[in-house]
Amino acid sequence: MALNRDFIGRAYSSPAPYEVSRLKIKEFAAAIGDANPIYRDAEAAKAAGHPDVVAPPTFPIVFALAGAGEGLNDPEFGLDWSMVVHGEQRFTYDRPIYAGDRLLCTSTISEIRSVGRNEFITVRGDVTTVDGEPVCTSFNMLVERGGAK
Amino acid sequence: MGATIKWDEVEQGQELPAAEYQVHRVNLVMYAGASGDFNPIHWNERLAKSVGLPDVIAHGMYTMAQGGRYVTDWAGDPAAVVDYGVRFSSMVVVPDDDNGATISISGTIEEKLPDKRVIVVLTAKSGDARVLSKARAVVQLA
Numbered sequence A: 001m002a003l004n005r006d007f008i009g010r011a012y013s014s015p016a017p018y019e020v021s022r023l024k025i026k027e028f029a030a031a032i033g034d035a036n037p038i039y040r041d042a043e044a045a046k047a048a049g050h051p052d053v054v055a056p057p058t059f060p061i062v063f064a065l066a067g068a069g070e071g072l073n074d075p076e077f078g079l080d081w082s083m084v085v086h087g088e089q090r091f092t093y094d095r096p097i098y099a100g101d102r103l104l105c106t107s108t109i110s111e112i113r114s115v116g117r118n119e120f121i122t123v124r125g126d127v128t129t130v131d132g133e134p135v136c137t138s139f140n141m142l143v144e145r146g147g148a149k
Numbered sequence B: 001m002g003a004t005i006k007w008d009e010v011e012q013g014q015e016l017p018a019a020e021y022q023v024h025r026v027n028l029v030m031y032a033g034a035s036g037d038f039n040p041i042h043w044n045e046r047l048a049k050s051v052g053l054p055d056v057i058a059h060g061m062y063t064m065a066q067g068g069r070y071v072t073d074w075a076g077d078p079a080a081v082v083d084y085g086v087r088f089s090s091m092v093v094v095p096d097d098d099n100g101a102t103i104s105i106s107g108t109i110e111e112k113l114p115d116k117r118v119i120v121v122l123t124a125k126s127g128d129a130r131v132l133s134k135a136r137a138v139v140q141l142a
Helices: A022-031 A041-045 B025-035 B045-050 B058-077
Strands: A012-014 A084-093 A104-117 A116-127 A134-144 B015-024 B081-088 B099-114 B116-128 B130-141
Touching: A012 B081, A022 B025, A084 B058, A104 B099, B015 B058, B015 B130, B025 B058, B058 B099, B058 B116
Parallel strands: none
Antiparallel strands: A012 A104, A084 A134, A084 B081, A104 A116, A116 A134, B015 B099, B081 B130, B099 B116, B116 B130
């Protein structure tokens, strides 16, 4: 069943600020196998000119879809998660993410298009600090296989 | 803070040193926990095969993270990456053996931009499969 186009343009806010911790960054860096000390050692990060431990570039995926779940899981939207694969991902960065950041993400279902039998859904996530400073933007393109039928 | 590579010292078309990253099942279990993506196709062989996959496959974001690691290791600072995007074009199949899978990544400086930035285009392969396409990063050099 085709996805409900009424959802294009709908925006969802993360339910609470995401608090970036040194431990979570360390865990993420360990998971991707990256031994860079500035991901796990605050002194090494400071020696490199950063205020605290830095997050790897793909770290925002940890929280960037938290708000969008409300829309994507809405039965009225019609998405069958068992058929969903991650098609494309892009991040643009205004500044690095640091341990101690308190971040908010507003997710917008920005585009839905049919390509053959598949539905392509783009979710844009605008990430800011709780004070409104822009941090990064995530573009998450999901493919629902067979969804356009 | 900032890249250690100087914009003046790189050329359009320059190839960056290739790198290989090994992926084992344990890495996917760790990535599931760290990212919160517990889709069983990334750790449960029985379930992966039941939905028609050849075996457990890596998270696309795990592969993207290896590309990110490649770029930040080259540039010398994660903060130097200002834009990074990929298309997931094929699966990284991770068998339950001592070798796991290998992700081979290479990069080319496609274009030198103003303000000391460059576009790096990545090629990522696992076996013969090209696992990322349209993989490009904009990097702020020194």
